[in-house]
Each structure stands twice: as structure tokens, then as C-alpha cells.
Amino acid sequence: MTTDGHRSLAQRLTGIDEIECVTPDLNGVPRGKVMTAEGFLEGRRLQMARGVLLQCIMGGYPPARFYGSDDGDLALVPDPAQIHRLPWSQQPRALAICDADELTGESSSLSTRGQLKAVIARYAALGLAPVVATELEFFVFAPNTDPTQPFQPPLGLDGRREDGHSAFSISSNNGLRPFFTEVYACMAALGLPRDTFMHEMGISQFEINLLHGDPLLLADQTLLFKHLLKEVALKHGLTVVCMAKPLAHTPGSSMHIHQSIIEIGSGRNVFSDKAGEPTATFRHFIAGQQAGMADFTALFAPNVNSYQRLCHPFASPNNACWSHDNRAAGLRIPASSPAARRVENRLPGADANPYLAIAASLAAGLYGIEHKLEPSEPIQGEFEVPDNLSLPCTLHAALERLKRSQLAKELFGKEFIEGYIASKTMELTSFFDEITPWERRVLAAQA
Numbered sequence: 001m002t003t004d005g006h007r008s009l010a011q012r013l014t015g016i017d018e019i020e021c022v023t024p025d026l027n028g029v030p031r032g033k034v035m036t037a038e039g040f041l042e043g044r045r046l047q048m049a050r051g052v053l054l055q056c057i058m059g060g061y062p063p064a065r066f067y068g069s070d071d072g073d074l075a076l077v078p079d080p081a082q083i084h085r086l087p088w089s090q091q092p093r094a095l096a097i098c099d100a101d102e103l104t105g106e107s108s109s110l111s112t113r114g115q116l117k118a119v120i121a122r123y124a125a126l127g128l129a130p131v132v133a134t135e136l137e138f139f140v141f142a143p144n145t146d147p148t149q150p151f152q153p154p155l156g157l158d159g160r161r162e163d164g165h166s167a168f169s170i171s172s173n174n175g176l177r178p179f180f181t182e183v184y185a186c187m188a189a190l191g192l193p194r195d196t197f198m199h200e201m202g203i204s205q206f207e208i209n210l211l212h213g214d215p216l217l218l219a220d221q222t223l224l225f226k227h228l229l230k231e232v233a234l235k236h237g238l239t240v241v242c243m244a245k246p247l248a249h250t251p252g253s254s255m256h257i258h259q260s261i262i263e264i265g266s267g268r269n270v271f272s273d274k275a276g277e278p279t280a281t282f283r284h285f286i287a288g289q290q291a292g293m294a295d296f297t298a299l300f301a302p303n304v305n306s307y308q309r310l311c312h313p314f315a316s317p318n319n320a321c322w323s324h325d326n327r328a329a330g331l332r333i334p335a336s337s338p339a340a341r342r343v344e345n346r347l348p349g350a351d352a353n354p355y356l357a358i359a360a361s362l363a364a365g366l367y368g369i370e371h372k373l374e375p376s377e378p379i380q381g382e383f384e385v386p387d388n389l390s391l392p393c394t395l396h397a398a399l400e401r402l403k404r405s406q407l408a409k410e411l412f413g414k415e416f417i418e419g420y421i422a423s424k425t426m427e428l429t430s431f432f433d434e435i436t437p438w439e440r441r442v443l444a445a446q447a
Contacts (some may be wrong), residue, residue: 028353062422153204244349252309288368
């Protein structure tokens with residue numbers, strides 16, 4: 001960092017005592033250490049055990065062979081563009097999103113932020129730059145102190161709880177205006193531009209659309225937004241849930257990814273030609289997405305609960321079909337001008353790691369471009385999913401498919417894929433170690 005840059009950073013951090021230095025783990029959870037502002041500004045190297053990047057969602061770790069038998073350290077290297085004062089913190093505090101690099105200087109293959117940066121670099125080598133936008137859905141609930149009981153929406157201003165008739169409503173009856181007012185203020189303070197906001201189909205479910213831009217920036221913004229949602233909710237006595245399917249009999253929460261590619265220099269969308277017609281590159285990108293979706297399902301739908309959303313598809317398609325403006329297709333081409341022609345990947349859930357989901361989607365599209373793959377015919381209206389375009393419908397099946405995937409190992413490296421599978425297998429095993437209320441209620445009287 002230059003002297004002027006250091007001086008500017010010091011001014012931005014005036015009054016700050018501590019910096020939360022974080023990097024996304026396998027699940028997209030911010031992990032790291034809290035450093036004194038003094039040490040941070042002096043540039044002291046901050047190190048963290050390599051295995052933390054493979055920490056499973058319950059808190060355990062796979063065997064050390066998946067992250068180096070010595071469990072050596074990584075360096076957390078702050079991104080100068082992603083250092084922020086935390087607007088929700090009463091104690092003056094800052095957060096820095098970091099890269100997780102090996103001590104030799106190169107990016108760790110276990111870092112999902114590093115994986116995304118590598119995919120972007122492969123596009124740049126071809127003179128191309130991907131552009132993405134994320135649509136994140138989430139639920140706002142009353143506190144849930146007993147996890148054996150279903151989530152409930154907060155009490156509204158009329159003393160009742162929302163019961164499912166509020167989709168696309170702009171009413172203030174849910175009583176959440178103070179919460180969202182602070183959310184918007186925090187977004188502005190963190191430099192998170194928002195496009196549209198709406199009440200979604202589910203009970204107390206909402207969606208935010210972030211403005212399109214550089215994929216790494218959008219992944220960082222999505223991470224920050226999910227983090228601030230939960231922190232601000234706690235201040236307001238609420239619970240924000242980004243599970244894929246927190247409520248039965250109601251739509252789940254997605255993280256749709258809109259993708260286009262521009263030519264570096266001209267800024268031209270390479271999905272459209274000069275006459276405004278779709279290009280061969282557009283077709284190849286779709287075909288690459290189709291080729292990778294089944295292999296990468298475990299990256300887009302990373303938890304047992306993810307498949308609750310996909311098996312009850314309220315516009316949550318579990319297929320690799322593509323279509324012009326049909327929400328039943330896994331790959332949708334929204335109605336747009338030629339300059340905004342893009343591909344929407346509708347498979348990822350709100351529970352997906354944004355870095356990994358974006359990296360996997362873009363890597364699949366680039367694979368199609370590089371190998372000049374051709375897509376299937378587009379579908380319209382009601383349709384039956386062909387067998388070759390269906391996707392795994394359980395986490396176990398998705399992990400087995402990922403385990404057999406040479407494409408995944410080629411694009412993300414053997415160490416990352418094997419570590420991912422090891423961590424997710426631990427989570428799946430933990431799930432099967434518990435007996436659900438359904439099993440006790442339905443099977444006990446019959447077995």
C-alpha cells in the first residue's frame with residue numbers, strides 16, 4: 001500500500017480499536033480473527049490455520065489429510081477495497097474481507113474467494129470480463145428459542161402474524177419498517193447499492209436485488225449483506241434466516257445469479273452481435289452451464305435442507321433446461337435489450353456460498369465457450385425434463401456426482417473438491433445421526 005493509501009486508510013479508521021479480519025469458509029461463513037487497529041495499520045501478518053477453510057457447518061473438521069497433515073497456517077491478506085467501518089456496532093469497529101493465501105504468497109486452493117478470482121483471471125486471459133448480479137431471498141422471523149418448533153413471523157402492527165397473503169405487498173403492517181430502515185442505512189454506509197426490494201411469495205419472505213458488476217465485488221457485497229442482515233436483526237429482536245427452505249408448504253429462498261460477459265476495452269456484451277442477435281458465444285456459455293450443472297449441484301445446493309427447496313419447486317427448478325423467460329427452467333434468459341442479454345442461473349439457494357456459486361456458474365460457462373459446446377433446444381410452456389437434463393435431488397446424490405466429476409477437479413483442483421466432499425459428508429452424517437419429528441410421528445405407530 002502506498003504512503004498516501006496508508007494515510008487515507010488511517011483516517012478512515014480513526015477511532016477504531018479493532019478490525020474483524022475475515023475470509024469466507026467453505027460455506028460462505030465469515031471466519032477469521034480480530035486484530036488491533038494498530039497492528040492492522042502496521043501491516044502485521046495475520047495467520048490462521050488452513051483447516052478453518054474446511055470447517056463444516058456444525059463446527060467440526062474433516063481429517064487433516066484434506067488440508068495438509070501439519071494443519072499449517074494461511075495468511076489473511078486484507079483487500080484494500082473491502083475495509084469497512086461497521087455501522088451497526090455500538091463499539092467503533094471495522095471489518096476487512098481478506099484473501100486466504102499460502103505463506104509462500106499464492107492463493108490457497110481451499111479459498112472460495114481465491115477460486116472465484118482464478119475463474120475471473122481465466123476470462124481476462126481471453127480478453128473477457130464476466131458481469132453478474134445476485135438476487136438474494138431471506139426470511140425475517142420472530143426469535144426461535146426452541147429449534148424443534150417451526151419458525152414464526154413477527155407480530156404485526158395489528159397484533160397478528162402474517163399468514164401468507166402478503167406477496168408483493170408494500171404494507172407496513174408487518175411492523176418491520178424500523179428494521180429495514182436500519183438495513184438500508186447500513187447498506188449505504190458499506191457502499192452496497194441496491195436495485196429493487198420486494199416482499200416475496202413466502203410468509204415474511206423478502207428479496208433484495210444487488211446491482212450488477214464485477215463478480216468478486218458482487219460476492220463480497222452478498223457476503224456483507226447477509227452478515228449485516230443477521231447483525232441488524234439481532235438489534236431489533238428478530239431472526240433473519242437464509243436457509244433454502246425454512247418453512248414447509250411455502251416457497252424457499254434462492255440466490256439467482258444473472259450473468260453476462262463483456263469484452264475488455266470496448267465493454268460490448270459478447271452475448272449479442274452488432275445486429276442485436278444472440279451470438280455463438282451466448283450459445284456456448286449456455287451449453288457449458290448445462291454441462292456443469294449436475295456435477296456442480298452440490299456447490300449450488302450445499303445442504304440437506306437445500307433439496308427441500310428443490311423437491312417442492314415454487315419456481316425453484318431442479319433441471320438444466322434453458323428457456324426464454326420461463327421460470328420453470330434452471331437456466332432462464334430474462335426479457336431484455338440486446339445490450340443486457342444475460343443468463344440467469346436459478347439453481348443456487350440463499351444458503352449457497354456466493355463466491356463458490358458464482359465461481360462454479362462462471363467456470364461452467366467458460367468451459368462451454370472454450371470447447372464450443374452447443375446447448376439443447378430451448379423449452380417453453382409446460383415441459384417434461386429429459387433424463388440428461390435432470391439434476392441430483394438429494395445431497396448424497398449430489399456429492400456422489402461431484403465425487404465422480406473430472407470436470408470439477410479440472411476446474412477447481414483435486415484438493416478443493418476432495419476437501420469439500422469430506423466436509424459435506426461430515427454434515428450429511430451428522431444429519432442422519434438425528435431422528436426427525438416426522439419419523440417419530442408417522443413411523444413409530446406403524447413399524
